[in-house]
Amino acid sequence: MEVKKGKWVEIHDIILQTSQRAHHLPEDTKQVPLEMRVKGFLLQDAKVGERVKIRTLIGRVIEGELTIDNPRHEFDYGEPVPELLTIGTELKSRLFSERWKDHE
Amino acid sequence: MSRAGKSYDEVTQRKNEIMKDALGIDYDRFSIGTIGFDYEKMMEEVGYPLEETIRIQRETGVGQTPLVEMKNITKLVRSMSEPGKGATILVKDEAQNPSGSFKARRAALSVYEAQKRGYEGVIAATSGNYGAAVASQAAMRGMKCIVVQETHDSRGVGQPEILEKGRICEALGAEVVQLTVGPELFYQFLVLLEETKFFNASLYSPYGIAGIETLGYEIATEVKERYGKEPAAVITTHAGGGNVTGTARGIKKAHCDNTKIIAASVDLSGLHMASDKDFNKKSFTTGHTGFGMPFMTWPDRSDVPKNAARPLRYIDRYVTMTQGEVFYACEMLAQLEGIERGPAGSISLAAAIAIAKELNDDEVIVVQETEYTGAGKHPTAQLTFATKQGIEVRRGNPEEGIPGKSVVIPEKPEQMSVKDYDIDKLRTSYLKNALKDVDIKTLIKEDIDYLAEEIRKDSSFVKEYIEKMGS
Secondary structure, rough: OEOOOEEEEEEEEEEEOHHHHOOOHHHHHHOEEEEEEEEEOOOEEOOOOEEEEEEEOOOEEEEEEEEEOOOOOOOOOOOOHHHHHHHHHHHHHHHHHHHHHOOO | HHHHHHHHHHHHHHHHHHHHHHHHOOHHEEEEOOOOEOHHHEEEEEHOOOOOOOOHHOOOOOOOEEEEEEHHHHHHHHHOOOOEOOOOOEEEEEEOOOOOOOOOHHHHHHHHHHHHHOOOOEEEEEHHHHHHHHHHHHOOOOEEEEEEEEEEEEOOOEEEHHHHHHHHHHHOOOOEEEEEEEOOOOHHHHHHHHOOOOOEEOOOOOHHHHHHHHHHHHHHHHHHHHOOOOOOEEEEEEEOOOOHHHHHHHHHOOOOOOEEEEEEEOOOOOOOOOOOOHHHHHHOOOHHHHHHHHHHOOHOOOOOOOOOOHHOOOEEEEEEEEEHHHHOOOHHHHHHOOOOOOHHHHHHHHHHHHHHOOOEOOOOOEEEOOOEEEOEHHHHHHHHHHHHHEEEEEOOOOHHHOOEEEEEOOOOOOOOOOEEEHHHHHHHHHHHHHHOOHHHHOHHHHHHHHHHHHHOOOHHHHHHHHHHHHH
């Protein structure tokens, strides 16, 4: 997919390969590289997967593999949590029993 | 500079010189004897006096947050306490700071100092609310800001809470460098300091701690004014130790010498903080024992040569609660008091609900922070994420919760309790760390006095420990 120069993108890079990592790491962490993700404006037309340069929000130019065009925030408020939903009425029925007794 | 000069070992070996340039503090000036250190002199000479801190914070709208009485929660606590028990619970609504948490106080002095000394920008290493605080302060002062976060595991998965904290930093104009799990975040932090020549807006510099003194001071003076007495206790959420240290120093500056300083953390024992697999099994990304314990017993593991956050100098108690109890407290704050805030800020509220039961009903107990909430940074977001990571979420006895396996939310407020840590054990563990690799024959009186101040004991406690160690 072709991404145009100037687009807001995310890049990815390896900071330390597994062999370059610190000593005394837990086994599972030792087996994976230290990776970096940064967002910024793409400095040239490029395809996802290519090495590119970006300019970050503070003007720094950094390099990495182009991974996402226009990265969206994918987190949200989550799903309704049944374990939380009734806490309010449970407690209010104790404090204000007249008004909230039906919820006991 | 060649790539060769940037290997992990090479950069970490240059740590001290990089730090000196990035902070401009000569820590050696305060050293005495073999390991001794004049902590108060450092705070006095490098930090700012309280009045100056207040003035600087007012420039950017930081502080003077509301201290709100939890009328319904207090009533609930009294309904389940012995007659005459159940202290009034107050909450300092720190979410109303410009960046949404008390961390704005910490960032205020650092960014002010960086601007005054002519730095182009500031860098902070944090996955927490501190990032937003530094970004916010930098925005107000027209400075550049980089936040380095530990964000993803090796699958590229991140906690919604941390992703939100990254988003807000960008929204406030910062560059956010997101890394995968590992202590080498510190290495990348050093690389960036060296490359950019920016100021190290460390959480643990004297500025990062002096900034919190206003929080303790505001609490103490307002409680005395409104209730005609000192707070019986102030509960601070404890992670890296700055919150407890700065708050306690501010309380002392308001001459509340009888106020008990209680540190509270979420119990995450069993989860390894540097483990790629454990990283996303926790439902709290700060205020937990994974930071709390190591920083309590060895503060100098931080990103500055000498940490200004030294909790053992101040705490009277250290308590832990379960993740389930904190989510329950967060829900209480929203549904009984009408204040919707983020979960991490409710850690000390959960502890206060349990501890208020022990105190008399004419006493006052203060929860010293809240944090902002939003997408990602909300109990529903964190618990939805937990369920997706295979963690069981259920109602029941919170003590049955196992970090990384289950979150058990209380069925009733009577199930809320705190677990007390033996502070003497923490003190001994501090001494063990402080004296590791030290030839005890080289220690002079000032070293012993320093260690005694560090753990708030007299020097005979330290001498006895050393004698036992030598035998």
